[in-house]
Amino acid sequence: MNTESWLADTRTSYDTVATSYAETVRDLLDQTPYERATLALFADLVRTAGGGPVADVGCGPGRITAHLSQLGVDTFGIDLSPAMIEVARREHPDLRFEVGSMTDLDLADASIAGLVAWYSLIHIPDDEIGPVLAHFRRVLRPGGPLLLGFHVGDESRLITQGYGGHPMKVHVHRRRPGRVAAWLDEAGFTVEAQMTLSSAESRLGGILFARRQAGTPA
Known part of the structure; x- marks a missing residue:
């Protein structure tokens, strides 16, 4: 499946739900x-790294963006789905939200102080993860922290019906933390911490903290 195809399916699915x-x-x-x-x-x-703007990439309706803002972070959200961005702007009118794709982030090099992708890499195919992480590295300042949340496992599954019973067409990819950590290392990040947990967010979730290596070129 080419990039345009799965991106279109993901956008349409989340617009619907x-x-x-x-x-x-x-x-x-x-x-x-x-x-x-x-x-x-x-x-x-x-x-601690000096503060500055933080991107919530794949922000959906903006709940993580808003939570980070409540914690005093200068955060903004980006999502592939225009309908999700409409919801985010309606529910959090004081925050900034933009339509965009993590496969082609429209942000200047080294322009953000931190980046979070909270269960938003789960629809990215394996062969697209490297380019996506390269964009994350490019837009982060050297030393800037990265936080990833994802579903842990080994399988990929096609979802055809989702929230509210609406039709969807998205693949959900579950990955092992070690594999994600290896991808991050290849992309120029230093992994500083990782954990797995079970909660309302995920049956088994993975959390990785990483940092763009200082001196790593964009």
């Missing part, structure tokens, strides 16, 4: 203390 998805995930962080602690640690790392 945007409202139902937002309702489903709106209060998940209230049920996930370990994830809240993870996001608080990320916010501290951004501040």
Whole structure:
């Protein structure tokens, strides 16, 4: 499947379920203390590195963007789905949200202080992960922290029906933390911490903290 095809399927699917998805995930962080602690640690790392704008890539309806903002982070959201961005702007009118793709981030080199991709790499095929992480490295300042959340496992599954019973056509890719860490190393990141957990966010979720290596060219 070429990039244009799976991106179009993913965009259409999330446009279709945007409202139902937002309702489903709106209060998940209230049920996930370990994830809240993870996001608080990320916010501290951004501040320790000097602060600045942080991109929530694959932000969906903006709940993680808003949570980081409440933690004092200057954050903005980017999502492939225009309908998701409409929901995010409606629910969080004081924050900035943009339509965009992590496969071609429209951000200047070394322009952001941190980046979070919270369960948003799960639809990216294996052969596209390298280019996506290269974009993450390019837009991050040297030493800038990266936070990834993803589903842990070995299988990929096609989802044909989603939130609210609406039709979807997206593949969900589950990956082992070691594999994701290896991809990050190849892309010019230093992995600093990793963990797995089970919660309302994921049956088995992986969390990786990494940092763009200082002196690594964009």
